[in-house]
Amino acid sequence: MQVKLALPKGQLQESTAALLEEAGFAIGDYHEGSRSYRPQCDDFPDILTKVFHEKDIAIQVAIGNYDLGICRLDWVEELLVKYHSDAVVKVGNLGYGKRSLYAVAASSSEAKSLEALESRSQSVRIVSEYPNLAESFALKRRLRRFQIFPAWGAAGVYPPENAELAIVAETSSNRLREQGLVPVATILESSACLVANRNSLQGKDLSRFLVALSCTDVGDIGVEEAVGVGAEAEAQRPVVGEPVVTLAVPDGHQQPHTVDFLNGAGLKIDGYNVGRPTARPRIGLDGVMVKVIRPQDMPLQVANGNFDLAITGRDWLRDHHFRFPSSPVEELLQLGFGRVRIVAVVTQDMPVSNTDDLRKLKRDSALRVASEYVNIADKYAHDNHLTPCKIIPTWGASEAFLPEDADVLIENTQTGSTIARHNLKIIDTLFESSACLIGNTEAMGRLDKREKISHLVEAMRRGVEAHPLS
């Protein structure tokens, strides 16, 4: 009987590969840096494996696409705290990848205890990659008014200027202190765990895995505990003071291009022009603060006034505007670099060559459209009357979803070579995207900000004109 196993990419990959090998299920081409999404278990051809972003694994197991999965407990709880499903069973703790989920404040913040936050009359802004656990935390702590900002990453960078709290995963509270953060509560202790689909556990023989992976019990999710403010933080963060203009610059793939562009525009940023940029690089302009965050998170952050300007992609701006049409964010400049096409992709075997064909295709079940761009995918499905349809949010490695776990993918591509390599084909180009400077329309009208914003925008405009990209 075929057993389907969902495996994590990223931090857990090496330990998971070692665990499987030790348990007698060595899986070729599943190791740190491997690019295969479907590594084979040579000794057991009936084991079907697929590699996912850790965050997707609990969801894939819960909906029954996979019998077993390995991911950290925090992602399982992030799913279960919102969707009280009994479809996913926490089978056991695998003992590695330990970390804790903390609610943290900046060490320079005045409100760095739960009591101070609970008594706060203004809204408490909470940033996290775990928005469901963040909401549950806020509700349990009876925070009167709060805002949850889901983030793709770098949540710890936000306090104190852009959030009162961040919910972050870290291996120790000392690591947080090094970043100028103070834990105010431990939300849960986490490590890699084996999860199973309940129906599979009830009806399929999974015993060889359950025995071989020798799990220990997974403890219940701990009630969060308040943490006393410890020794002075080693890295101090700035105290929130006079209004400054805040600029968000991207990490990840867009960082080197952005560095080149800013250098060309005469905007040198110390600490950004390196392999691993610091969270708060310095621009050397009075009253301008720069932070490095994920480009995906920028439109929402600019809309909320947490940042005045940001360098992101048009794709993410459009995804934001599809969800929040009246959002006060606009594109100020097209920067030209980082050109990609946003495309609809299916497998080579699917007998369609365009979206019209896709609409006419006879199906027995809802069309599954997977994408990191949830709102663009949703609009694509609506505009093209692809009905019935399910949108499946993904967190990377999206090509792996086709064809078993999705029918269509909305993805960005530069040359189309990755798509071709995975035996996929493009059936539609939704739009073209490249880097752009975005701004908050309200901030640009403020007297205390207008001049500095104009200065930055003009410098970038000159940069674009001096180094036009084809």
Add this chain to the structure above:
Amino acid sequence: MKVPRCKGTRDLLPGDMAKFRQIEAQFRDCCLGWGYQEIRTPVLEYLHLFTSAGTLSPDMLGRVYSFLDWDGWSGERVVLRPDGTIPVARLYVENFQDLPIAKLFYVEDMFAFEGTGEESRERWQCGAEFIGGSRPEGDVELLSLALEAIARLGIAPVEIRLAHAGLLRTFLEGLGLRGEQEAGVLDQIFSGNVDVLVDIKGKNPELEKQLQLLFAMKGSSPSFVDNLRSVCAPSLPALEPSLDELARIASLLTGLGFGYRIDFTSGRSFEYYTGIIFGFHSMGRKLGGGGRYDELIPLVGGRSICASGFALYVDEFMDLVEEMPRRERILVKAKDAEGLRDSLEVARLLRDAGYIAEFDLGYKETGDFRWIVDMRGGEGIELIDQLSGKKRRESSPAELLRFLEGAGCK
């Protein structure tokens, strides 16, 4: 592809709607008669209306339908109304705060997630709120109003079950529970899980025993409250005000001839209750409930003012009420396009007289109708009684109406 109903929802078919309207009509009529005014709050409210301690419990908040609106980039979530009372408190603060008394009622649907999808996630309630009503007279007025509405719907016997939120809170505080811990235990008790008391290990074994006793004992007279007082109050004098209130309500209800049972395990309740809690039970069902919530209005930004209210659960009543006999249906057959005007006029007169007059051009099945008014002959009106098979001819619409009235078909 057949598109199914959304999981956890239900359609109300004509028979259901007839019962629904009947329940609503009786409830509205009662409330209007008692001087209450009808309101309707929006289906969408901000989530933060319900998040303060003392509004909805975390358990209930975990089941609300909350989402970001199209302009929700600030992260401010909105919810599908999960409760009737809290939005009424908000409405009161916004509109009626200067009035010493506001007596309001509503017929609204509430939304809460239910995991199995077998029960409806949308539930209709008929609710009444008495803001500014003194205690315990205001509570007794609400109890009387609710019982009148239930009686009008032909449901009997009804048992009133009483408990007291203030008394429970004082007990838990006496056991050393505070803040979040107290709220958590109270949430469990209000969710119907009194077993949570077994796990409470406080510093006061005597009080623990008394609390167990409180949940084990049931009473149905003011004397029962006196007995409770003699057992509990000496070791926890702070219970006295709650016991006084419970005793006064018990005396008033006894005086009015209402039967009741004091039962601290009487099931689900809300965190915003501060005083008396009451429930209406019949034939193994909880038909509704209510209570006093003196601290809620300040929590939503208003002044300090006493208030209490109740809600009747329409879905429970739907299974119990008998469908009212329907009005007589009469089918009017027209001769042709030229005779249409006369036939329409006859149909209108019949409707004005209280009949259901359906119009027909020859394609309708006639089996559902006892009476057929046939005007196809062009000379007067032929009336056919399909029950007896008899036919008669009426010279005018007035004759027709007279005959129908005489036949007792209204």
